[in-house]
Amino acid sequence: MIDLEKHKAQAQQKSNENKDFLAKLKKKKPKDLDDQFHDLHLETFERIDCLACANCCKTTSPIFYQKDIERVAKHLKMKVQTFIDTYLRIDEENDYVLKSSPCPFLDHENYCMVYESRPTACREYPHTDRKRMYQIMDLTYKNTIVCPAVLDIVEQLKKVYK
DSSP, X not given: OOOHHHHHHHHHHTHHHHHHHHHHHHHHOOTTHHHHHHHHHHHHHHHOOGGGTOXXXXXXXXXXXXXXXXXXXXXXXXXXXHHHHHHEEEOTTSOEEESSSSOTTBOTTSOBTTGGGOOHHHHHTTOTTOSOGXXXXXXXXXXXXXXHHHHHHXXXXXXXXX
């Protein structure tokens, strides 16, 4: 199991340092940044099991795009409007997000009950294997607070880009 309290403390302790480091990477745009992220992503997820954590599902909500809403509603055999009324709200950025956390589709063993139909944001999380990583450094910083794997990747990147 992952000690989420320890992660939270470590992420908060390194918060300013990580924010500054990622802001510098965003400005520099190293040519090998994507490769470094992707290699560290693969290496990190060899060691870290998301099912032992699920902090993302416990603390944050993905954005639900219309196609996500339709896909999950169909999976649950619900009408789209009933799904929206039951599970979603519109946030301050005018996006559909979950009404509450933890995610209502997370079971007691950290499995997703709608995994095959999960939203795009869940499929792509924690976004450490994307192209043009320099464009999402702000998101990467936010994800260091939530995801132990992202914090680990950023710590490893600091060794590469001293």
